[in-house]
Amino acid sequence: MLSKFLKLFRKASVVVPGADQLPPGESRTIQLGDGLEGGKQLLICRTTDGEVSALDTQCPHEPGGRLMPGPLREGKNAVCPLHNFHFDAKTGRNMESMCKAVETYKVKEKNGEFHITF
Numbered sequence: 001m002l003s004k005f006l007k008l009f010r011k012a013s014v015v016v017p018g019a020d021q022l023p024p025g026e027s028r029t030i031q032l033g034d035g036l037e038g039g040k041q042l043l044i045c046r047t048t049d050g051e052v053s054a055l056d057t058q059c060p061h062e063p064g065g066r067l068m069p070g071p072l073r074e075g076k077n078a079v080c081p082l083h084n085f086h087f088d089a090k091t092g093r094n095m096e097s098m099c100k101a102v103e104t105y106k107v108k109e110k111n112g113e114f115h116i117t118f
């Protein structure tokens with residue numbers, strides 16, 4: 001349901017509060033819509049160089065794998081704990097080159113909020 005809604009408003013953004021509470025080298029998940037009805041779970045990351053990004057938590061390696069929130073590996077890579085693959089938090093690229101990249105979304109930070117564009 002949410003994905004259909006988001007497609008109607010492509011290039012629309014979702015505002016997520018708490019940007020000032022995500023320190024460098026950390027990530028956290030947010031849920032957009034109902035996960036059972038096409039909602040999305042995103043991992044918002046702030047690398048140690050201060051850049052923010054948003055990744056779909058669905059791991060492209062195998063169904064059921066999810067990127068986990070918490071410290072980024074080496075301050076820049078999101079981790080899927082199922083097979084311990086690492087994904088570049090900025091590009092979504094798999095660091096082991098064993099599967100395709102994670103879907104990424106544009107994020108801007110403004111007034112202590114994340115603005116995520118779909």
Ligand code: FES
Pocket residue numbers: 059060061062063064065066080081082083084085
């Ligand atoms: S399912 Fe994510 S690394 Fe295998």
